[in-house]
Amino acid sequence: MKSAKKLLLLIALGSSISLLGCTAQKSQATDSVSKPQVTAAANQELSVDKAASDMRDIVKNIKDEIANKEDDKVAESSTKLQDSWKTFEDKFEEDLKDKYLDLYVKIEDPLGIIEAAAKVKPLDTKVLNKSLDNLDTQLAKLQNDNATTIGLENMKSILKELSGEITNKEDAKIVKTSEGLEKNWSSFEDGIKKNYPSIYEKVEQPLGTIQAAVKVTPLDTKVLDTSIVELDKVLEELQKSIAFSSGPQDMKTALTKIKKFISPLNEEKVTKYSDRLEKYWSSFEDEVKEKNKPLYEKVEAPLGTIQAAVKVKPIDEKVIKTASDSLDKTLTEIQNMK
CATH class of the missing domain: 1.20.120 (Four Helix Bundle (Hemerythrin (Met), subunit A))
Structure with a gap:
């Protein structure tokens, strides 16, 4: 009887694991946009990304409604878009203006045109589509700029953490902590490669050295320390260049x-x-x-x-x-x- 119960338990457990695995695969398949690794300090910025994504979804819906000549729905969706922006502003207005003032204004401009144009009958679809495309472009830029800001802050934070672990001889933690560098870098490196190619190469070199050095036993702490300092300086240079x-x-x-x-x-x-x-x-x-x-x-x-x-x-x-x-x-x- 115990054997039978154990067998049933194993079957049930196996089914649960399979179900969880399928769910995880489905989740991974639907999430096609790479996200920066998040630290506690970056939660607010990630919410900015989510808010921008929600607005872009509404923009897409409005464009579909225009294409389908659903004028009444366009007006309704435009109101949703304005409400979404108001929620965005209520939570992040000061933060956005402190970090991305010009971009903030460039988001507001097409929003105002969309709000007015959606109330005009018949709809001026040319004006609406142009403003919707402009808004989508600015929101996408906000997401990219925000991902870069988060990624750089996270990488510098991870480097500081690595230095502490090396000092404290916490070798077991160093490998895992270092993985966060590549995860964060991969979330925004394409934009850096395009806009700051020389700095991109300067990041890749010490980053590659760190990734290789953490796999060596015993750890060469001198190489790691040197590369950490070098990478931190390059990341600071990148932040200044972006500014x-x-x-x-x-x-x-x-x-x-x-x-x-x-x-x-x-x-x-x-x-x-x-x-x-x-x-x-x-x-x-x-x-x-x-x-x-x-x-x-x-x-x-x-x-x-x-x-x-x-x-x-x-x-x-x-x-x-x-x-x-x-x-x-x-x-x-x-x-x-x-």
Whole structure:
């Protein structure tokens, strides 16, 4: 009897494992988009990815409804799209503006057109489709940029963890921890290879050394330590290069917002966007200073004027506007730097 019970238990257990295996395979098959490995600090950014993905699904539905001439459904889905964006904003607005201000505005623009166009009868399908395609492009860029931000932060965090494990001689943990480097790198490396090919190669070399070194017994901690330091420096260089590429435009967008809120005056908004100017500048100012010190000084002067002017009460609108115009021109020069 015990043997029979044991046999039945094994059969049931085997069936459960098979079912779980099928479920896992099905889940893997439906998830065609690679996701960055997540650390606790990256949960918020991953939610940004999910929110963007949900909006892109609605965009696809609207395009299908337009193709099928389902005008009433288009209006309804447009409302869902706006509601989805509102939920997105309620949770992540400040975070998005701090990290991707220009992209944030580029998402808002087609959204406004879609909202208005969906209410017009008959539908202007050309305008709608163009705006939907534009919105989808910007949301996809947000997902890619966000994956890069998360991936870089995770990789630097993993390197720090590896260094600690080497110091503490926790050899058993080192192999497993190092696997996270490649998992994160694979989630965004294609974009880096395309846009920053020289830095891509500089990442690959120490990363490959680390992957090989952790498999050697006993561990060559000297090689590992050297490669960890090297990779960390390259990742920092990559972060600065990305900031140098996107930062000037984010600053120009912040200036546009400052000019908008300076007249009529919205003191809170002007102050907030002024703070963002400094935040963006701090992310790539060293690059500018190294490449072109006179241009660096040309930024510092009007930026300092704006920072000082917003602290004066009442705010001197004329001073801020003049300094903003000057800074905007200098940022264009930075964008044109080779």
